[in-house]
Amino acid sequence: MSTKQITVIGGSGFIGRAIVRALAQRGHLVKVAARRIERAEPVKTAGDVGQVMLMRANLRVPSSVARVVAGSDIVINAAGIGWQQGRQKYQSVHVDGAKTIADACRGFGVKRLVHISGIGADARSSRNRYILSKVGAEDAVISGFPDATIVRPSVVFGPGDVMFNRMARIACSAPFLPVIGDGSARVQPVFVGDVGAAVAAIVDRPETAKSVFELGGPRVYTYREIAALVLHEIDRAKPVIGVPAALMKVAGFFAQQAALLGLTPQLTVDQVELMLHDNVARAGAQNLATLGIQPTAAEAILPTYLDRFRHGGRYNQHAPA
Numbered sequence: 456m457s458t459k460q461i462t463v464i465g466g467s468g469f470i471g472r473a474i475v476r477a478l479a480q481r482g483h484l485v486k487v488a489a490r491r492i493e494r495a496e497p498v499k500t501a502g503d504v505g506q507v508m509l510m511r512a513n514l515r516v517p518s519s520v521a522r523v524v525a526g527s528d529i530v531i532n533a534a535g536i537g538w539q540q541g542r543q544k545y546q547s548v549h550v551d552g553a554k555t556i557a558d559a560c561r562g563f564g565v566k567r568l569v570h571i572s573g574i575g576a577d578a579r580s581s582r583n584r585y586i587l588s589k590v591g592a593e594d595a596v597i598s599g600f601p602d603a604t605i606v607r608p609s610v611v612f613g614p615g616d617v618m619f620n621r622m623a624r625i626a627c628s629a630p631f632l633p634v635i636g637d638g639s640a641r642v643q644p645v646f647v648g649d650v651g652a653a654v655a656a657i658v659d660r661p662e663t664a665k666s667v668f669e670l671g672g673p674r675v676y677t678y679r680e681i682a683a684l685v686l687h688e689i690d691r692a693k694p695v696i697g698v699p700a701a702l703m704k705v706a707g708f709f710a711q712q713a714a715l716l717g718l719t720p721q722l723t724v725d726q727v728e729l730m731l732h733d734n735v736a737r738a739g740a741q742n743l744a745t746l747g748i749q750p751t752a753a754e755a756i757l758p759t760y761l762d763r764f765r766h767g768g769r770y771n772q773h774a775p776a
């Protein structure tokens with residue numbers, strides 16, 4: 456395997472960090488690009504001195520993207536937003552940003568482009584603004600760089616994730632754990648380390664150009680089952696109660712106002728809508744197994760970071776199942 460110069464845009468994020476680690480472990484030279492690049496400092500230790508370089512770039516500023524793309528063999532777009540705030544809009548970051556990257560890659564003769572999308576990004580009939588921007592982003596990537604590889608993960612779990620940490624946090628303070636609607640929508644959580652390994656494998660396999668991968672974990676759960684799993688992991692016996700979607704959207708609307716203060720909203724209207732629909736890899740899609748990766752079970756990883764939500768904290772013994 457030859458060493459490549461790889462730029463990871465969004466390399467300071469939850470998924471981006473895992474990708475950077477996997478690439479550095481394989482000996483590649485990695486440029487990490489993001490706006491608040493200081494947040495990427497911890498990934499520097501993923502490689503030897505000088506192997507992981509940090510560079511500031513903003514997808515809304517094409518010249519900054521050109522600067523980080525220039526000289527790269529491979530570019531990975533792991534940037535994205537979960538809610539809109541100020542100039543950070545789904546259109547400007549997801550769609551226009553994807554086009555900017557694809558154009559820069561073409562212009563600088565980059566050999567491979569890997570775009571991190573999400574399951575459902577082919578749902579053209581969706582009315583969800585987030586999903587529609589993911590559809591638009593994939594279209595922009597394919598039209599600007601037809602040989603790009605698209606990676607669509609289901610919900611991603613691991614230390615620092617959004618969904619499992621949020622559920623555990625709510626379970627600690629609320630008298631019950633809410634699920635949206637009847638909680639019967641299905642999801643296939645995939646481990647962030649497996650997503651990183653998948654991207655590293657894609658980089659090493661030229662035959663994966665011009666293809667789509669859908670990444671899910673070993674098991675499909677309903678959201679109600681996920682809630683039960685979280686409660687089990689944190690040793691808290693609370694009822695799981697279905698809350699009508701309309702009510703949760705109202706809660707999401709008020710919660711997302713936190714973004715105006717620069718805080719991370721605990722829930723948004725778009726997220727509520729997403730959790731009403733299945734988020735599962737399509738049968739027959741290329742997946743982790745295609746890349747020779749055995750998916751990691753959520754049950755094996757959740758105890759390593761949800762233990763802090765247990766009664767008595769991290770060092771309290773977990774009750775046997």
Ligand SMILES: NC(=O)c1ccc[n+]([C@@H]2O[C@H](COP(=O)([O-])OP(=O)(O)OC[C@H]3O[C@@H](n4cnc5c(N)ncnc54)[C@H](OP(=O)(O)O)[C@@H]3O)[C@@H](O)[C@H]2O)c1
Binds near residue numbers: 468533
């Ligand atoms: N997490 C999941 O469960 C999941 C599941 C499926 C798909 N995805 C997709 O995977 C991608 C990454 O998700 P994540 O969970 O890793 O998100 P994250 O932790 O919020 O990281 C997002 C990254 O994007 C960067 N970014 C945002 N706006 C930018 C801009 N204008 N210019 C340059 N960089 C920008 C952020 O850095 P700065 O803000 O400092 O610039 C950060 O590095 C997203 O496209 C997301 O939709 C995530």
